[in-house]
Amino acid sequence: MVFKTTGENYSMKFIKTKGTYGEEVELYYEDLGKGKPVVFIHGWPLSQEMWEYQVTELVTQGIRCITYDRRGFGRSGRPLDGYDYNTLADDLKTVLDQLDLQDVTLVGFSMGGGEVARYFARHGGARVARAVLISSVTPFMLKTDDNPEGVDASVFDGMMEQMKKDRMDFLTDFGKQFYGASLLSSPVSDPYLHHDRALAAKASPIATQKCAVSFSHTDFRADMGKITVPTLIIHGDADKTVPIDASGKRTAQMVPNNQYLVYNGEPHGLFYTQKDRLNSDLIAFINS
Numbered sequence: 001m002v003f004k005t006t007g008e009n010y011s012m013k014f015i016k017t018k019g020t021y022g023e024e025v026e027l028y029y030e031d032l033g034k035g036k037p038v039v040f041i042h043g044w045p046l047s048q049e050m051w052e053y054q055v056t057e058l059v060t061q062g063i064r065c066i067t068y069d070r071r072g073f074g075r076s077g078r079p080l081d082g083y084d085y086n087t088l089a090d091d092l093k094t095v096l097d098q099l100d101l102q103d104v105t106l107v108g109f110s111m112g113g114g115e116v117a118r119y120f121a122r123h124g125g126a127r128v129a130r131a132v133l134i135s136s137v138t139p140f141m142l143k144t145d146d147n148p149e150g151v152d153a154s155v156f157d158g159m160m161e162q163m164k165k166d167r168m169d170f171l172t173d174f175g176k177q178f179y180g181a182s183l184l185s186s187p188v189s190d191p192y193l194h195h196d197r198a199l200a201a202k203a204s205p206i207a208t209q210k211c212a213v214s215f216s217h218t219d220f221r222a223d224m225g226k227i228t229v230p231t232l233i234i235h236g237d238a239d240k241t242v243p244i245d246a247s248g249k250r251t252a253q254m255v256p257n258n259q260y261l262v263y264n265g266e267p268h269g270l271f272y273t274q275k276d277r278l279n280s281d282l283i284a285f286i287n288s
Contacts, residue, residue, distance in 0.1 A: 037102075038286060040066070041115050044111040045208050048068055049074065054107075072210075114137050132282065135248070135270060136235070164209070180238060180240070188273065234261045235247065237262050239267055
């Protein structure tokens with residue numbers, strides 16, 4: 001069910017989906033522009049607002065842009081559970097179904113790439129014509145005996161420990177790595193970093209922790225071959241958050257029909273550091 005909450009100067013739009021225990025969970029969304037529909041799925045630990053520089057450009061190019069907040073993030077409901085990828089993929093299906101979208105391009109960033117993959121495995125890619133995976137966590141982030149290219153579990157354990165100790169301090173440090181900021185490099189301004197931390201701070205602490213477990217421990221290798229639509233894979237080779245050798249490179253080897261673009265020298269948050277190039281690549285792919 002799609003419904004609106006209206007005030008004097010704004011109209012907030014929500015889609016109702018189901019919680020783990022049958023309760024209703026509201027997903028906040030924005031739907032702007034006319035033309036070919038594109039659904040953007042945000043990364044962890046941000047919200048749909050991270051797509052600001054994509055939406056403002058793509059709507060001027062005859063593209064309809066739909067963004068939504070994952071459960072537990074942004075303005076969406078904050079249930080205790082339901083942060084596994086099966087449930088999140090079902091939430092995505094609810095968005096597509098309730099808005100009755102057809103021939104959609106799905107764009108998943110980082111954690112959102114997992115939702116794209118699981119959507120194809122779980123729902124057969126219904127309503128979807130194209131897919132885009134940007135800095136995606138696919139195919140499997142965790143290092144295991146049969147996944148030696150993955151990231152050691154101690155890295156994710158350390159993240160969880162820091163979140164539980166001081167979430168704001170963790171988000172500050174994580175944001176710098178996210179965009180490749182250091183004493184010698186300033187690809188983003190301090191105000192922008194503060195803005196991002198504010199977006200992440202609004203998320204449910206429980207959702208933040210449980211989604212971290214989901215994106216780090218979910219194995220998407222069996223899902224990759226089920227993405228049968230044309231797929232654009234974009235990854236920065238300086239990504240320290242989701243290293244390219246464990247993710248983008250391997251995803252490109254597993255998805256049947258893909259175009260693989262490596263952004264040389266770019267960090268995880270390339271949707272901002274290379275927004276003009278990304279927008280150009282997205283527009284060309286959507287219209288191809």
